[in-house]
Amino acid sequence: xxxxxxxxxxxxxxxxxxxxxxxxxxxxxxxxxxxxxxxxxxxxxxxxxxxxxxxxxxxxxxxxxxxxxxxxxxxxxxxxxxxxxxxxxxxxxxxxxxxxx
Amino acid sequence: xxxxxxxxxxxxxxxxxxxxxxxxxxxxxxxxxxxxxxxxxxxxxxxxxxxxxxxxxxxxxxxxxxxxxxxxxxxxxxxxxxxxxxxxxxxxxxxxxxxxx
Numbered sequence: 630x631x632x633x634x635x636x637x638x639x640x641x642x643x644x645x646x647x648x649x650x651x652x653x654x655x656x657x658x659x660x661x662x663x664x665x666x667x668x669x670x671x672x673x674x675x676x677x678x679x680x681x682x683x684x685x686x687x688x689x690x691x692x693x694x695x696x697x698x699x700x701x702x703x704x705x706x707x708x709x710x711x712x713x714x715x716x717x718x719x720x721x722x723x724x725x726x727x728x729x730x
Numbered sequence: 731x732x733x734x735x736x737x738x739x740x741x742x743x744x745x746x747x748x749x750x751x752x753x754x755x756x757x758x759x760x761x762x763x764x765x766x767x768x769x770x771x772x773x774x775x776x777x778x779x780x781x782x783x784x785x786x787x788x789x790x791x792x793x794x795x796x797x798x799x800x801x802x803x804x805x806x807x808x809x810x811x812x813x814x815x816x817x818x819x820x821x822x823x824x825x826x827x828x829x830x831x
Contacts, residue, residue: 667788671779678772687768691792 633708642714649701649717656709657689657702658717662724664695669727673697676723684719686712734809743815750802750818757810758790758803759818763825765796770828774798777824785820787813 634642636655643649649658664670670692677699681687689700699720701713735743737756744750750759765771771793778800782788790801800821802814 667779668783671783675776678768682769682772687795689792689794691790693790694788 631703631706631710631712633703633706633710634714639709642711646714646717647721652700653702656707657700658709658713659698659700660717660720661696661698664697664727667694670695670697673723673727676727677720680719680723681716684712684716686716688716688720732804732807732811732813734804734807734811735815740810743812747815747818748822753801754803757808758801759810759814760799760801761818761821762797762799765798765828768795771796771798774824774828777828778821781820781824782817785813785817787817789817789821 639651639655643651643658646658649660651657652659662670662673664673674690674692674697677688677690686703689702691698701716702708703710703712740752740756744752744759747759750761752758753760763771763774765774775791775793775798778789778791787804790803792799802817803809804811804813
């Protein structure tokens with residue numbers, strides 16, 4: 630089982646990500662991504678879904694037309710773990726690839 | 731532009747749907763669907779995304795692993811319209827097809 634990150638580890642990892650905010654007393658990270666339209670937003674979600682399923686670690690997320698808000702936490706560990714950081718980094722790569730297209 | 735449903739129309743339409751609840755002072759309908767796992771939940775979302783894009787009318791929705799919560803409203807009309815009822819009916823068909831598989 631993956632272990633919850635200590636606050637100093639968590640802050641160091643967060644500093645390497647871009648624009649993710651701590652929520653739920655530091656137990657989750659959250660970011661909202663905006664796209665041109667629904668089609669772009671759902672394409673983004675689809676790529677994340679594949680990555681999440683492969684990693685067996687899934688986001689809590691919502692979508693309203695061109696906006697996607699993603700919260701990452703590890704329920705089994707009761708907070709943030711390396712799995713969340715890895716998924717956040719993967720999501721950033723997917724977002725960056727889409728922005729360039 | 732599509733017009734907001736009058737309360738009696740709205741209630742008659744709602745009676746033909748299954749398990750949708752009025753929220754936001756009667757201006758939105760909301761339902762949560764539960765599946766076996768994330769893969770089933772995202773398959774459901776993908777079919778809805780295609781239907782929504784085709785109809786040019788999109789849900790406000792969230793997903794946590796095997797659960798998908800969907801809110802339907804028509805922003806341009808400031809409430810519920812025939813577009814929401816049609817999308818809700820389409821979503822029910824998609825859910826039913828998936829439950830049978």
